[in-house]
Amino acid sequence: MSRDIQTFEDLECWKACRVLRLFVAKTIVPALPTEERFGLSSQILRAARSTTANIAEGYGRFHYFDNAKFCSNARGSAWEVLEHLITANDEEMIPDETLAEGRELVNTAVKLLNGYMNYLKKASEADNH
Numbered sequence: 280m281s282r283d284i285q286t287f288e289d290l291e292c293w294k295a296c297r298v299l300r301l302f303v304a305k306t307i308v309p310a311l312p313t314e315e316r317f318g319l320s321s322q323i324l325r326a327a328r329s330t331t332a333n334i335a336e337g338y339g340r341f342h343y344f345d346n347a348k349f350c351s352n353a354r355g356s357a358w359e360v361l362e363h364l365i366t367a368n369d370e371e372m373i374p375d376e377t378l379a380e381g382r383e384l385v386n387t388a389v390k391l392l393n394g395y396m397n398y399l400k401k402a403s404e405a406d407n408h
Contacts, residue, residue: 343403
C-alpha cells in the first residue's frame, strides 16, 4: 500500500467502484424503462452507491477489521449490481454489450476490493506481532 493514501478517494478499489457507480447512474438507469423507476432503477442505483459508501465508511473506522467488514459489504453490493444487470439483460432492457461492460467493471472492482482486504488482513497481522 502506497504512503500516498490520504483519504478513501486515493484507494484504487474506491476509484473502481466509483466508475461502476457512474456507469450505473449515467448508462444503465437512463436506459431502463420509466416504469422501472421505483423498481430495478432504484435497486441497482442503491447497490452501486453502496459500493463507494461502504469503502468510505470502512476507511473512516481506522480499524483493520472494521475496514475489511465494510469492504466486504461493498463487494457484496458490487455483485448485487451484476445481478441487477443480468436481470435487465434477461428482460431485454439492456443489450448484451452493456451487460458485458458492466460485468467487466464489477469484476475489476471486486478484484481490487479483494486485494485491499488482503492488504488489511496482512497489516492487521503485522501490527499484532
